[in-house]
Amino acid sequence: xxxxxxxxxHKVTETGTPVTLRCHQTENHRYMYWYRQDPGHGLRLIHYSxxxxxxxxxxxxxxxxxxxxxxxxxLLTLESATSSQTSVYFCAISARTGGSGANVLTFGAGSxxxxx
Amino acid sequence: KQEVxxxxxxxxxxxxxxxxxxxxxxxxxxxNLQWFRQDPGKGLTSLLLIQSSQREQTSGRxxxxxxxxxxxxxxxxxxxxxxxSATYLCAVGGDxxxxxxxxxxxxxxx
Numbered sequence: 001x002x003x004x005x006x007x008x009x010h011k012v013t014e015t016g017t018p019v020t021l022r023c024h025q026t027e028n029h030r031y032m033y034w035y036r037q038d039p040g041h042g043l044r045l046i047h048y049s050x051x052x053x054x055x056x057x058x059x060x061x062x063x064x065x066x067x068x069x070x071x072x073x074x075l076l077t078l079e080s081a082t083s084s085q086t087s088v089y090f091c092a093i094s095a096r097t098g099g100s101g102a103n104v105l106t107f108g109a110g111s112x113x114x115x116x
Numbered sequence: 117k118q119e120v121x122x123x124x125x126x127x128x129x130x131x132x133x134x135x136x137x138x139x140x141x142x143x144x145x146x147x148n149l150q151w152f153r154q155d156p157g158k159g160l161t162s163l164l165l166i167q168s169s170q171r172e173q174t175s176g177r178x179x180x181x182x183x184x185x186x187x188x189x190x191x192x193x194x195x196x197x198x199x200x201s202a203t204y205l206c207a208v209g210g211d212x213x214x215x216x217x218x219x220x221x222x223x224x225x226x
Contacts, residue, residue, distance in 0.1 A: 033214065042205065042218035043160075050212050058213065090159065094214070105150055105207060105214055107160045 003027040006091050006108040014116050019078040021111050023091030025071075031094040031103070032074040034058075034066065036087040037110075043090065049074055081115040088112050118143045120208050122217035130225045131198060137191040137220045139206035144184045146210040151180050151191050154203045154219070163204075164191070198224045 005024045013019055023032060034046040035058075045058030047066040055066050063085060067075045078085055091108040119142045129135050139149070148167045152160040164173045164180040166189070172181040179192040189206060205219040 031212070035216070040218070043207075043216040045213060045215060048212060048214075056212065059215070092214075103148070103209070104162050104165055105209075106162065109159050 004091060004093055004106060004108040006089075006111045008111060009109065010112045012114045012116065013081055015082055016080050019081050019113065019115075021076040021089055021091075021113070023074045023076070023108060025074075025093050027093060027095070027106075028071055029093040029095045030071075032068065033092040033094070033105070034064075034074065034076045035090045035092065036060065036085075037090060038087050046076065046089075078113075081113075083115050086113060086115045118146075118208060118210055118213070118215045120206060120215050120217040122204075122206060122220050124220060125218065126221040126223070128223040128225060129196060131196060133196050134192065134194050135196055135222075137193070137204050137222070139189040139191070139208075139217055141187045141189075141208045141215075143208075143210060144187050146184065146208050148209045149180075149182055149189050150207045150209070150214075151178075151189075152205045152207065154205060156202075160205065196224045198226050200224050 003026045007022045033048040035043040037043050044060045049055045049068040065077045089111045094103045094105050121140045123138050150165045151163045154160050166173050166182040177194040182189045201224045203219045203221045207216045
């Protein structure tokens with residue numbers, strides 16, 4: 001997807017190991033989001049960022065942490081992966097600047113994580 | 117807490133029919149509402165975005181409406197085609213969070 005790169009695209013890991021997923025954008029957008037997608041649950045917001053070092057929790061943040069040290073990168077970390085965190089993880093960016101301005105949410109291609 | 121519901125969860129219709137997908141949300145203090153399409157095993161593609169001040173948006177055979185006061189949006193697809201088969205998701209933007217419904221899985225029968 002234009003402007004957004006997720007890495008790795010696929011990862012298999014074992015329970016208890018740390019995992020970091022990276023989202024990189026070339027659009028210089030302010031807002032970045034991490035979602036997970038699971039059958040029967042749709043997309044659920046994990047964490048989001050509204051600027052460098054500015055992050056907040058979403059709907060399902062337990063077990064996850066994030067960091068954003070520069071505009072272009074938003075990292076999602078599973079400190080100690082569990083089987084319940086097996087999922088497809090999507091990063092998204094938005095150019096929203098506040099108020100009610102229009103902002104299209106644009107997604108990365110997704111990262112499929114399997115925790116054994 | 118914003119909750120977004122999409123009904124029906126799945127829908128099958130013959131090719132050529134017009135159809136309506138529904139999205140409802142509990143908190144009317146939204147900035148915008150966006151409709152997405154997702155093909156199996158793929159990412160999400162934005163279809164239409166409606167700002168909170170707008171009532172509808174159109175793109176080709178697609179028309180999305182928004183009624184903030186009742187907490188509803190509809191996606192109308194005219195003259196459906198087999199290529200329209202996909203999952204359609206709505207996403208509601210309020211404050212800084214963007215919350216999704218679970219989607220409607222659409223199957224167009226040739």
